[in-house]
Amino acid sequence: xxHEHFLNIGYVALVDSAPLIVARExxxxxxxxxxxxxxREPSWASLRDxxxxxxLVAAHALAxxxxxxxxxxxSPRVPVIxxxxxxxxxxxxxVSTALHQRLTDAGLTGGDRPLLAAAALHRVIQADxxxxxxxxxxxxxxxxxxxxxxxxxxxxxxxxxxVQISVVPPRYMVEALRADEIDxxxxxxxxxxxxxVEGVGTPIVSSYAxxxxxMEKVLxxxxxxxxxxxxxxQALIRAVLTAGRWLDDPQHRLEAAHWVATAIxxxxxxxALALTGSVPGLPQHDDFHxxxxxxxxxxxxxxxxxxxxxxxxxxxxxxxxxxxxxxPQVYRCTEYRQAAxxxxxxxxxxxxxxxxxxxxxxxxADDQGGMIHMGSNLxxxxxxxxx
Numbered sequence: 001x002x003h004e005h006f007l008n009i010g011y012v013a014l015v016d017s018a019p020l021i022v023a024r025e026x027x028x029x030x031x032x033x034x035x036x037x038x039x040r041e042p043s044w045a046s047l048r049d050x051x052x053x054x055x056l057v058a059a060h061a062l063a064x065x066x067x068x069x070x071x072x073x074x075s076p077r078v079p080v081i082x083x084x085x086x087x088x089x090x091x092x093x094x095v096s097t098a099l100h101q102r103l104t105d106a107g108l109t110g111g112d113r114p115l116l117a118a119a120a121l122h123r124v125i126q127a128d129x130x131x132x133x134x135x136x137x138x139x140x141x142x143x144x145x146x147x148x149x150x151x152x153x154x155x156x157x158x159x160x161x162x163v164q165i166s167v168v169p170p171r172y173m174v175e176a177l178r179a180d181e182i183d184x185x186x187x188x189x190x191x192x193x194x195x196x197v198e199g200v201g202t203p204i205v206s207s208y209a210x211x212x213x214x215m216e217k218v219l220x221x222x223x224x225x226x227x228x229x230x231x232x233x234q235a236l237i238r239a240v241l242t243a244g245r246w247l248d249d250p251q252h253r254l255e256a257a258h259w260v261a262t263a264i265x266x267x268x269x270x271x272a273l274a275l276t277g278s279v280p281g282l283p284q285h286d287d288f289h290x291x292x293x294x295x296x297x298x299x300x301x302x303x304x305x306x307x308x309x310x311x312x313x314x315x316x317x318x319x320x321x322x323x324x325x326x327x328p329q330v331y332r333c334t335e336y337r338q339a340a341x342x343x344x345x346x347x348x349x350x351x352x353x354x355x356x357x358x359x360x361x362x363x364x365a366d367d368q369g370g371m372i373h374m375g376s377n378l379x380x381x382x383x384x385x386x387x
Contacts, residue, residue, distance in 0.1 A: 004035045005232045010047045011038055011060035013171050013264035015189040015274045016087040016217050018256055019291055020060055023243035025259045031242070032235040038263065043169035044139045051220060052078040058236060060086060061220035062142045064307050066330045070223075073316050074141050079223035083335035084237050085297050086217040086244070088290040088375075091144055091207035092192035092279060093117075093151065095184035096177050099124070099133070100202045112209045112282045114380040118155030125162055136168040136176060136185040144186040146310035147210050154381045177201045188216070189274035189289070190266050196280035197270055203281040206288065211355070212376040213287065213294055215303040226335075237339035244291035245345075250276075287375060294375040295348055295364070297340075299331040302352040306385045337367060346372050356384035 007029075011017040020038060023029045029036045041047035044062055051059045052069055053076075059065075061082070067073075069080040095103065106127070108120040125133065137145040149159045159165060168176050173191045176182045178200045185191075195201030207214060219240060226233045246252055253275045260275070261268040273279055277288035290296050308323040317323075328351070337347040346366040353364060356379040363371040379385075 004033055005229075005235070006035045006037075007057045007232070007236065008037050008039055008055065009058045009060075010041050010050055010056040011263075012041055012044060012047055012169075013266070014060075014191075014217075015260055015264070015271055015289065016090045017060045017264065018247055018260050018275070018289075019086050019240050019244045021259050021263045022247055022256055023239045026243060026246060028239045028243045028246070032239040034232070034235055034239060040263065042171065044142070048075055051080070051222065052076055054222070057225060058219055058221045061218050062139060063215050063218050063303070064141045064143070064311065066218065066220050067304065067307060067311070067326070068141045068316075070326065070330055071318055071321060073311070073318070080220050081223045081226055081330055081332050082218040082220050082299050083233070083332035083339070084219040084240060085215045085299055085303070086219055086240070086291070088213045088216055088294065088296045089206070089208040089287060090216050090274070090289045091147060091186055091188050092203040092282065093148065093184060093186045093205040094173075094177070094192040094195050094201045094203045096180070096182075096201050097199070099183045100204065103204070108204065110204075110281070112204075112206055114151055114205045114209050115154060117204050118151050118157070121152075122155040122157055125157060129162075132162070132164050133184070134164045134166065134182045136166050136173060136182045136187075138170050138187055139167060140314070141311070141316060143207070143214070143216060144188070146307070146314065147207055148186040149314065150310070150381070151205060151210060174198065174200060189279065190264070190270045192281075193270050193273045193279050194266060197273075203279050206279070206282050206285070208285060208287060209380060211379045213290060213296075215296075215300070218299070233335065234339050234342070237336065238343055241292070241297055241339060241343060241345065244297060247291040248293055250286075290375070295346070295372050297336065298348050299333055299336055300348075300352060301327050301331055301333070302355055302385050302387055304331045305352070305387070306355065309385070346370060348372060352387035354384060354386055355379065356382070
């Protein structure tokens with residue numbers, strides 16, 4: 001690029017903001033002619049509002065945000081798009097030490113088995129139905145909320161009547177657990193690991209176990225900005241893609257942990273637990289955080305279809321809105337392919353795949369006549385997402 005572009009990009013204090021932090025610290029933004037200020041936001045609501053009103057050019061965003069903002073669900077109606085998924089997996093359901101003991105007494109044996117854990121929770125609720133357990137999520141319109149609801153419902157627990165679900169910003173989850181304001185939460189790292197390290201809670205179910213390799217955060221931009229600045233948007237995607245590839249090299253994870261820890265104000269050793277898949281209470285897992293493997297960054301329309309299904313189940317999807325028309329407007333596969341090709345990265349040929357059928361690594365066709373290696377995509381209750 002002939003000259004630098006100055007961008008203000010928002011993030012929330014979570015380990016999966018790592019691609020943006022690495023892009024800045026590793027010089028990947030600068031390589032693309034971008035001078036970026038990263039603005040840490042105290043909550044998802046604050047980040048959303050600053051993006052929608054133009055204070056931020058782009059943001060590390062909850063996966064449903066582009067759909068929700070474009071429709072005006074729980075926010076002003078402002079068209080927002082994504083051409084890049086930032087990460088897969090990375091959330092965990094964590095419970096207080098007291099609730100963990102009750103679950104253990106009810107048959108929980110560990111091992112990151114969602115159905116077993118949910119059945120134990122059901123027994124705890126049945127044993128004392130008058131005491132409504134209190135869970136927290138980061139936003140009503142979030143993977144965390146939908147994953148928690150899905151998990152509860154799989155054991156016959158009604159999330160609307162048998163538990164209380166409130167909203168707590170990620171940074172305050174551990175303190176809310178410590179203060180006995182909540183009994184558990186679903187949130188991204190490092191807030192599960194930190195609860196364990198500080199002795200106030202235990203992660204019991206990972207989002208990977210709920211759905212192997214589910215999309216987590218996206219890079220969200222306002223549609224009007226992307227239309228006005230297509231070359232800058234492409235440079236932004238290229239920089240973050242490059243940072244994600246660097247991050248998925250295991251040799252770089254501990255170096256990244258220091259950068260991320262500084263940016264989110266959490267001890268480096270706690271961030272390192274998450275980035276190396278060593279979350280206390282859960283089995284070691286190399287895919288706990290995935291940043292580029294398995295075509296992680298592609299904005300799959302079939303991921304959006306799952307979000308639409310969950311938004312409908314939660315009573316959030318507006319009547320009369322045709323998801324099949326809206327999804328391609330919000331999830332921009334063409335813009336992703338353009339950036340990927342510029343970096344010689346393979347991009348999927350199709351915009352959708354079937355989720356929930358693959359227990360082992362598998363292959364999808366790319367748009368250059370080759371194949372892309374994908375990770376398993378099983379959903380814990382046997383459900384599937386069809387194109």
